[in-house]
Amino acid sequence: MDQSPAPLVEMRNMSIAFGGIRAVDDASVDLHAGEVVALLGHNGAGKSTLIKILSGAYRRDAGTIFVNGEEAQISNPRDAKKYGIETIYQTLALADNVDAAANLFLGRELRTAWGTLDDVAMEAEARKVMGRLNPRFQRFKDPVVRLSGGQRQSVAIARAILFNARILIMDEPTAALGPQETAQVGELVKQLKADGIGIFLISHDIHDVFDLADRVCVMKNGQVVGTARTQDVTKDEVLGMIILGKCPPGAIPGPGAMTMAA
Amino acid sequence: MTEVTSNAPLEGARASELGPVARFLKATELDTRMLGMVGALLVIWMGFHILSNGLFLTPRNLWNLSVQSSSVAVMATGMVLVIVTRNIDLSVGSLLGFVGMIMGVTQAMFLPRVIGLPLGDPTIWIIALAAGLAVGLVIGALQGFLIAYLAIPSFIVTLGGLLVWRGAAWWVTSGQTVAPMDATFRLMGGGPGGSIGASWSWVVGLVACVAVILMLMSGRAQRKRFKFPLRPVWAEVFLGILVSSVILGAVWVANSYPWPAGTVRRYAEANNITIPEGGLFISHGIAVPVLMAVAAGIIVTFIATRTRFGRYVFAIGGNPEAAELAGINTRWVTMKVFMLMGLLASFSAAISTARLNASTNAQGTLDELLVIAAAVIGGTSLAGGVGTVAGAMLGAVLMQSLQSGMVLLGVDTPLQNIVVGFVLVVAVWLDTLYRRRAQ
Numbered sequence: 001m002d003q004s005p006a007p008l009v010e011m012r013n014m015s016i017a018f019g020g021i022r023a024v025d026d027a028s029v030d031l032h033a034g035e036v037v038a039l040l041g042h043n044g045a046g047k048s049t050l051i052k053i054l055s056g057a058y059r060r061d062a063g064t065i066f067v068n069g070e071e072a073q074i075s076n077p078r079d080a081k082k083y084g085i086e087t088i089y090q091t092l093a094l095a096d097n098v099d100a101a102a103n104l105f106l107g108r109e110l111r112t113a114w115g116t117l118d119d120v121a122m123e124a125e126a127r128k129v130m131g132r133l134n135p136r137f138q139r140f141k142d143p144v145v146r147l148s149g150g151q152r153q154s155v156a157i158a159r160a161i162l163f164n165a166r167i168l169i170m171d172e173p174t175a176a177l178g179p180q181e182t183a184q185v186g187e188l189v190k191q192l193k194a195d196g197i198g199i200f201l202i203s204h205d206i207h208d209v210f211d212l213a214d215r216v217c218v219m220k221n222g223q224v225v226g227t228a229r230t231q232d233v234t235k236d237e238v239l240g241m242i243i244l245g246k247c248p249p250g251a252i253p254g255p256g257a258m259t260m261a262a
Numbered sequence: 263m264t265e266v267t268s269n270a271p272l273e274g275a276r277a278s279e280l281g282p283v284a285r286f287l288k289a290t291e292l293d294t295r296m297l298g299m300v301g302a303l304l305v306i307w308m309g310f311h312i313l314s315n316g317l318f319l320t321p322r323n324l325w326n327l328s329v330q331s332s333s334v335a336v337m338a339t340g341m342v343l344v345i346v347t348r349n350i351d352l353s354v355g356s357l358l359g360f361v362g363m364i365m366g367v368t369q370a371m372f373l374p375r376v377i378g379l380p381l382g383d384p385t386i387w388i389i390a391l392a393a394g395l396a397v398g399l400v401i402g403a404l405q406g407f408l409i410a411y412l413a414i415p416s417f418i419v420t421l422g423g424l425l426v427w428r429g430a431a432w433w434v435t436s437g438q439t440v441a442p443m444d445a446t447f448r449l450m451g452g453g454p455g456g457s458i459g460a461s462w463s464w465v466v467g468l469v470a471c472v473a474v475i476l477m478l479m480s481g482r483a484q485r486k487r488f489k490f491p492l493r494p495v496w497a498e499v500f501l502g503i504l505v506s507s508v509i510l511g512a513v514w515v516a517n518s519y520p521w522p523a524g525t526v527r528r529y530a531e532a533n534n535i536t537i538p539e540g541g542l543f544i545s546h547g548i549a550v551p552v553l554m555a556v557a558a559g560i561i562v563t564f565i566a567t568r569t570r571f572g573r574y575v576f577a578i579g580g581n582p583e584a585a586e587l588a589g590i591n592t593r594w595v596t597m598k599v600f601m602l603m604g605l606l607a608s609f610s611a612a613i614s615t616a617r618l619n620a621s622t623n624a625q626g627t628l629d630e631l632l633v634i635a636a637a638v639i640g641g642t643s644l645a646g647g648v649g650t651v652a653g654a655m656l657g658a659v660l661m662q663s664l665q666s667g668m669v670l671l672g673v674d675t676p677l678q679n680i681v682v683g684f685v686l687v688v689a690v691w692l693d694t695l696y697r698r699r700a701q
Contacts, residue, residue: 057587078589093587097580097647098573106577107588109570116568124488143580 006069008033008198009085009167014053014063023049024060025222026255031167031198036189038213038230039202040242046222047202048090051169054200055087056080067167078107084166088173090202092156096145100137101126103144104159129158133188150181157188168192169200174208186212206238220245223256289497295641295696299656302689303663310667317670321518325546327659327666328516329452329617332555333358333610334629335658338636339562340606342654343572343599345637346579348646349409349416351600353423354607354633357401358626359431361611365394366440366621369447387447395608401427402604406597424630432623441620451616452549454525460517463547467513471506478502516552517545551613555655558606563651565602575599579647635682636661639689643697 010030016023024046031037039047052058054065056077065072067083074080080087094103101123110118110125123140130137134154144152153176160168170189174182189199189212203209210216210230218225218241225241228251237248247257287294310318317323337354344351369390373379379386405423409416442448449456458466478498485492493501521529521544529544530537566572574595577585586592610629615621640657642649664685668678 055587076589077587081589087587089587091583093581093584095577095580095584095588095647098576102573102577106573106585107590109573111570117570117573120484120488120490123490145580 007031007066008035008068009054010066010069011050011054012064012066014050014065015061016049016053016058017061022222024053027063027219027222027224028254029217029224029227031200033166033198034193034196035215036193036199036201036213038209038216039200039219040206040209040216040238041204041219041225042242043204045204045219047219048171049222050219051087051171051200051202054080054167055085055169057087081108081163084164085169086160086163086165086167087169088156088160088171090171090175092152094144094152094156097143099143100130100140100147100155100158103155104129104162106159108163125162126158129162130154133158149176150178153177153181153185157185161192165197167198167200169202171202172204173201174203182208206235206242210235210238218242220256224254225256225258226251226253228252289494290501291493291497292501295693296650296653296656298696299640299653299660303656303660306660306663306667310663310670314667314670318667321515323666323670324515325519325549327662328552329549330666331659331662332452332549332551333613333617334632334636334662335555335655336558336606336610336613337603337629337633338640338654338658339558339651340599340603341633341637342640342642342649342651343562343566343575344416344603345634345642345644346646346649347575347596347599348579348582349596349599350634350644351405351416351420351423351603352630352634353405353420353427354603354610355626355629355631356424356427356431357398357604357607358611358614358629359623360401360427360434361394361398361608362615362621362625363431363434363440363623364397365390365447365612365615366443367434368393369444370440370442370621382445384446386444390444390447391612394611395605398604398606398608398611399601400604402601402607403597405604406600409600410593410596428623428627431625434623437623439620439622443616443619443621447612448616448619449550450554450612451614451619452551453617454521454544454546456550456616457516457546457548458550458553459547460545463513463517463545466548466553467509470509474505474509475502513548516548519546520544521546551617554609554613558609559651559655562602562606566651571595571598576647581647632658632661635686639686641693 007030010028012028014024014027027046027050029037029039029050039051041047049058053060053063054074056074056079059075065074067085072079072083074083074085077087095106098106101119104126105122110121112118126140130140134151137151137154139147139151144155147155153173157173170185173185177185189201193199201209201213206216213230215227215229216233216238217227218238220242225245226247228238228248232250233248237250240246240248241251245256245258247253307319337358341351341354369386373383373386373389374381401423405416405419408414408419478501482492482498520526523541526542526544527537529535530542535542566575574585574590574592577588577590578592578595582592611626614625618625636657637649637654638644638657639660640650640653640655642654661682664682665678668681673681
């Protein structure tokens with residue numbers, strides 16, 4: 001893989017605590033353009049929390065974020081979007097009572113010359129992007145609550161890629177999907193990767209992401225166990241990292257790795 | 263995914279299976295829920311008309327109904343936005359009382375006695391109204407701030423407000439009623455003087471019709487530009503004719519209600535007009551408070567559907583967390599909703615103070631419940647995220663129709679309350695059934 005000198009995004013020594021519990025403890029992770037990094041770990045390992053700091057949903061206690069080698073100030077979701085960081089949340093984070101176009105443009109509405117909402121233009125854009133993702137999607141007038149799980153997922157994905165994202169965060173993107181739709185998301189990830197977008201894939205299930213990812217980063221109890229290129233490690237070794245925190249020889253150990261001497 | 267995604271040929275096939283009524287509804291894109299409400303209103307009107315031996319559907323009664331509904335209707339438009347954001351405002355009745363007191367004292371005591379403006383000075387009503395609006399806005403902002411930034415539940419903040427502002431209304435004059443109001447200010451309350459007369463009513467009606475037709479045409483042009491499915495031409499024409507005839511019909515009714523004989527005699531004497539045999543017919547026309555309510559309805563509808571702020575209001579109601587993650591400043595939006603509510607309650611205060619020609623500390627008592635009931639009957643969901651301004655205004659007219667119909671029939675007040683309470687519960691139950699079926 002062609003690794004440019006400055007990574008697209010680098011999170012260095014991130015920490016955040018909620019009421020005395022260190023959800024993320026001195027974690028560092030980076031991502032290059034056109035690369036897919038899988039963040040793995042048990043439920044509660046801190047991966048979603050870490051990534052919510054990057055997307056602006058949480059404010060970190062310590063640590064620095066670099067985008068293209070420059071320090072980035074991210075303290076709310078709007079800031080993150082300014083840096084081209086888009087997130088597809090596990091819960092999808094859709095406003096259920098409004099239609100697909102309104103969700104796609106939520107917070108970034110197109111407006112007419114008089115400052116009013118340009119619904120027609122937004123729907124036209126929505127039809128374009130949805131046509132690419134899910135050509136059979138026709139229900140542009142329905143509130144998204146009436147859509148199926150897969151359709152809602154495509155709305156959430158469309159929202160993330162509509163605004164020329166450079167960094168895409170996908171939190172358990174296939175948790176609610178059937179096998180066919182999961183394969184569709186896999187295809188999409190490959191396509192976006194080819195476009196030079198850096199992608200964080202978050203999952204608690206290694207089988208979902210191992211084939212898609214270039215690198216894996218395993219977290220346990222808020223700490224990074226280790227980072228490895230997928231070609232250097234086996235699935236079993238990664239499972240060992242997830243469950244025991246044991247860092248295999250092919251991986252670069254992090255602060256959370258089980259000490260080898262013990 | 264497959265079973266829900268409808269593709270074009272399938273939809274075409276379905277359309278041909280629909281009956282004539284369903285085809286008609288699909289072509290005109292009319293909201294069936296709204297149609298149901300209009301239907302219920304017409305049934306109530308017909309029922310009262312028959313029970314009262316033809317007294318209900320008269321120009322006089324309908325005109326009065328429109329004036330009586332306007333104060334609650336103005337506040338209901340704002341209450342829709344409040345409830346859509348998953349909040350409630352229990353303080354609007356007390357707020358109306360307090361602001362009404364402020365307006366009354368400003369025009370009847372402060373300006374003439376302290377500042378020394380002569381009675382009837384043309385600036386009096388403007389200053390009084392502006393003072394009231396400012397107070398309403400500030401109170402709304404204060405309550406909104408407590409709710410949005412200090413995260414105190416709106417139920418509690420406005421319940422506190424209900425007590426505080428009612429008490430404050432008493433405090434302004436230690437409970438004394440303030441009267442009379444400034445002559446110009448009183449126009450906002452309706453009456454023969456506070457109506458715009460026959461010719462201006464026709465002008466307003468015709469302008470409204472032209473606006474409706476232009477809106478239909480520009481909507482069609484927009485859809486054409488982006489090649490979206492269009493309504494059939496006959497459906498567009500039908501809608502245009504329907505809405506125009508409702509508007510012109512309402513104007514005709516308002517114009518059919520003449521000034522009372524005494525007022526006509528005084529007017530004739532003042533203007534040296536000799537009254538012809540059989541009396542002089544001077545129309546009321548549309549009342550000023552009704553125009554204010556319609557204007558409030560149009561403006562708030564515009565805010566709710568055509569502006570970013572309105573979109574955010576609905577998004578917050580649908581999913582507050584998603585709205586926050588999408589980068590919306592949800593707290594500021596919530597605070598602005600309460601500021602708007604305070605402003606609208608002040609307009610209602612002006613209407614009801616002007617109509618009564620006095621400010622009393624009990625004004626607007628229990629109005630909060632009428633306003634909330636109007637919004638809820640009008641299809642606003644207390645779970646948030648759903649509601650229309652037009653529905654709430656229709657709800658206000660429906661509640662007022664019930665009340666004034668029962669007054670006309672001589673029903674005792676306790677029984678009136680029982681009926682209104684019963685209707686509210688049944689209406690919301692029917693709405694729940696409708697929504698479950700629509701899902």
